[in-house]
Amino acid sequence: xxxxxxxxxxxxxxxxxxxxxxxxxxxxxxxxxxxxxxxxxxxxxxxxxxxxxxxxxxxxxxxxxxxxxxxxxxxxxxxxxxxxxxxxxxxxxxxxxxxxxxxxxxxxxxxxxxxxxxxxxxxxxxxxxxxxxxxxxxxxxxxxxxxxxxxxxxxxxxxxxxxxxxxxxxxxxxxxxxxxxxxxxxxxxxxxxxxxxxxxxxxxxxxxxxxxxxxxxxxxxxxxxxxxxxxxxxxxxxxxxxxxxxxxxxxxxxxxxxxxxxxxxxxxxxxxxxxxxxxxxxxxxxxxxxxxxxxxxxxxxxxxxxx
Numbered sequence: 001x002x003x004x005x006x007x008x009x010x011x012x013x014x015x016x017x018x019x020x021x022x023x024x025x026x027x028x029x030x031x032x033x034x035x036x037x038x039x040x041x042x043x044x045x046x047x048x049x050x051x052x053x054x055x056x057x058x059x060x061x062x063x064x065x066x067x068x069x070x071x072x073x074x075x076x077x078x079x080x081x082x083x084x085x086x087x088x089x090x091x092x093x094x095x096x097x098x099x100x101x102x103x104x105x106x107x108x109x110x111x112x113x114x115x116x117x118x119x120x121x122x123x124x125x126x127x128x129x130x131x132x133x134x135x136x137x138x139x140x141x142x143x144x145x146x147x148x149x150x151x152x153x154x155x156x157x158x159x160x161x162x163x164x165x166x167x168x169x170x171x172x173x174x175x176x177x178x179x180x181x182x183x184x185x186x187x188x189x190x191x192x193x194x195x196x197x198x199x200x201x202x203x204x205x206x207x208x209x210x211x212x213x214x215x216x217x218x219x220x221x222x223x224x225x226x227x228x229x230x231x232x233x234x235x236x237x238x239x240x241x242x243x244x245x246x247x248x249x250x251x252x253x254x255x256x257x258x259x260x261x262x263x264x265x266x267x268x269x270x271x272x273x274x275x276x277x278x279x280x281x282x283x284x285x286x287x288x289x290x291x292x293x294x295x296x297x298x299x300x301x302x303x304x305x306x307x
Contacts, residue, residue, distance in 0.1 A: 001025045001026070001071045001072055001227065002025070002026045002028070002068065002069065002070045002071045002072070003020055003025050003026065003027050003028070003070060003071065003072045003073070003074060003227075004027075004028045004029075004030060004064075004065075004068055004070035004072075004073045004074070005017050005020070005027060005028070005029050005030070005048075005073075005074045005076060006030045006031070006055055006073070006074070006075050006076055006077035006103060007030075007031055007037075007039065007075075007076035007077035007078060007118075008027070008028075008029030008030065008031055008044070008048065008050075008074075008076065009029055009031035009033060009039035009040055009041065009043045009044050009050070010031065010037060010038045010039045010040075010043070010076060010077075010080075011038050011043075011174070011176075011178045011179045011180065011186075011216065012076055012118065012171075012174055012216060012219060012220070013029070013031070013039075013074075013076040013077075014043035014044065014045070014178060015176070015178070015216045015217060015219070015220040016074060016076065016219075016220045016223045016224075017029055017044075017045050017048050018045055018220070019217075019220040019221065019223065019224050020074075020223075020224065021045055021047050021048060023224060025227075027045070027047070027048040027049070028048060028049040028050070028051065028064075028068045028070065029044060029045075029048050029049070029050050029051065030051045030053050030055065030061075030064060030077065031044075031050075031051075031052065031053075031077065032052065032053060032054040032055075032077075033052060034054075036081075036084070036183065037077075037078075037079070037080070038080070038179075038180040038183070040178075043178055049068065051064045051067075051068075054099075055077045055095070055099035055100075055102055055103055056094055056095060056098055056099045056102065057102075058102045058105070058106075061102055061103065061106050062106065062109075064106075065106040065107075065109065065110045066110065069110055070110070070112055071112065071113050071114075072112065072113060072114050072115070072116070072227060073103060073107055073112050073114075073115045073116070074115075074116045074223060075100065075103055075115055075116065075117050075118065076118045077095070077099060077103075078095060078096050078099075078118065078148075079091055079092045079094075079095040079096055079144070079147075080144070080185060081144065081183065081184055081185045082122060082142045082144045082145070082185065082268070082269075082270045082271070083184040083185065083268060083269070083270070084144075084184065085142050085143035085144035085147070085270070086142055086143060086144075086269045086270050089143035092143045092144055092147055093143070093147055096144070096147035096148065096150075096151060097147050097150060097151065097154075100117075100151050100154060101154065103115075104154065104155075104158050104162075104164065107158075107164055108158070108162045108164060112164065113164075113165060114164070114165040114166065114167070114227075114231070115155065115164060115165070115166050115167075116166070116167050116169065116223060116226045116227070117151065117152070117155055117166060117167070117168045117169070118169060118171060119148050119149075119151065119152055119168050119169060119170040119171070119234070120144070120145065120148045120170060120171055121170055121171065121172050121173070121211075121212065121236075121238070121275050121277065122140060122142060122144055122145035122148060122270075122272075123138045123140050123145050123148050123149040123152070123170065124136055124137075124138050124139065124140070124145075124272075124275065125138070125139040125140045125141040125145060125272065126139070126141065126272055126273070127272075127274070127275055130274065130275070130276060131240055131276050131277055131278040132236060132275060132276065132277050132278065133236055133277070133278045133280070133281065134170075134234050134235065134236055134281055141270055141272070142269070142270030144270070145270070152168055152234065155168060159232055165231050165232055166231075166232060167226040167229075167230040167231065167232075167233060167234075167235070168233070168234040168235065169219075169222055169223065169226065169234075169235050169237050170234065170235065170236050170237060170277075171214065171219060171237050171238070172211065172212030172213065172214045172236075172237065172238030172239065172275075172276070172277055173187075173211040173212060173213045173214065174213075174214055174215075174216055174219050175188040175189065175213050175214070175215065175216065175297065175298075175301060176215050176216030176217065176297060176300065176301055176304075177216065177300065177301060177304035178216070178304070179216070179301070181193035181194075181305065187245060187248060188213065188248055188252075188298065188301055189301065189305070191248060191249065191252050191260075192252060192298075192301050192302050192305045193305055194260060195252045195253070195256045195258055195260050195302075196256065196302065196305055196306060198258055198260075199260065200260055200261035200262065200263055201249065201260045201261075201262060201263070202262075202263045202264075202265050203245055203246070203249065203262050203263070203264060203265070204245070204265045204266065204267055204268050204271065205245075205265075205266070205267045205268075205271065205273070207244060207245045207246040207249070208244050208245070208246060208273075209244060209245060209271065209272070209273045209274060210242035210243060210244045210273075210274045210275075210276065211242060211243065211272075211274075211275055211276070212238035212239055212240065212241070212242055212243075212275060212276035212277050213239070213243050213248075213294060213297070214237060214238050214239055214290060215290070215292035215294075215296075215297035215300075217291075217292060218237075218239075218290045218291055218292055219237060221288060221291075222235070222237050222282065222286060222288045225286040225287060225288045226286060229285060229286050229287065230285055230286050233281075233285060235279070235281055235282040235285070235286060236277040236278065236279050236281065236282065237277070237279060237282060237288075238276060238277030238279050238290070239276070239277070239279075239290045239294070240276055240277055240278060240279060241276065241294070242274060242275070242276040243294055248298070249262070251294070251295060251298050252298060252302070255295075255298060255299055255302055256302065
């Protein structure tokens, strides 16, 4: 199958590209290599075709879709930071809404059969119940969560109006090799780099806020399963086992033998205190469940940054 991955030079997208190529699919990557977006030329699999382009530039996308003629689009290009979205909601909407609409328009124009979309647990806001599942009410508390939720509605509309099939994957907090350790998102990557450099770390709030941390190869496998399954469905992709920031600190301290000095900070705008998923629907309909335990994933992340 011919698969176009937007954001395919980024942290998650590059792992998906690797998995798709291992399954013998023909892969093309669209990425603008925006410094704050996490896309890096070093992440690009040499077996994939690469187009350096921005999804907010519709004219450029026209040429790419005409050239590659994908059967399926995997849409991971995004403004991915809650913190950035609260500081610059216009940028967040430009990339996550208008960029998506550009991609959807090209999908319809060239006859793409299906789109796989990366959504987020941020669409729920403060959970009304736990664990989160696909039927939990969505009440996002950040512009990022709002744009990801809005994108899900656009996909439903596009299916009704144009017949484009979709699968939405709502991720927990994805971590692992290639995550940017220099940004504001991705606490495990940020901590890993600082522990290895014997530097201090910042812990916001009281450190007991808990999230569902899911290893990136497990996420990539869900994207493989979604190629042929999960038509016009939404899935929560997580472990169901929440981990606190303080637990992350203790795990990395144990694995590195270094207790990093801690600087305390207040709650970040848009941050949620506790969230974790019930991924039972993904197990039933996608034949997917997580395989990597947190400590194993943390060790693999440390090993990557050591290199």
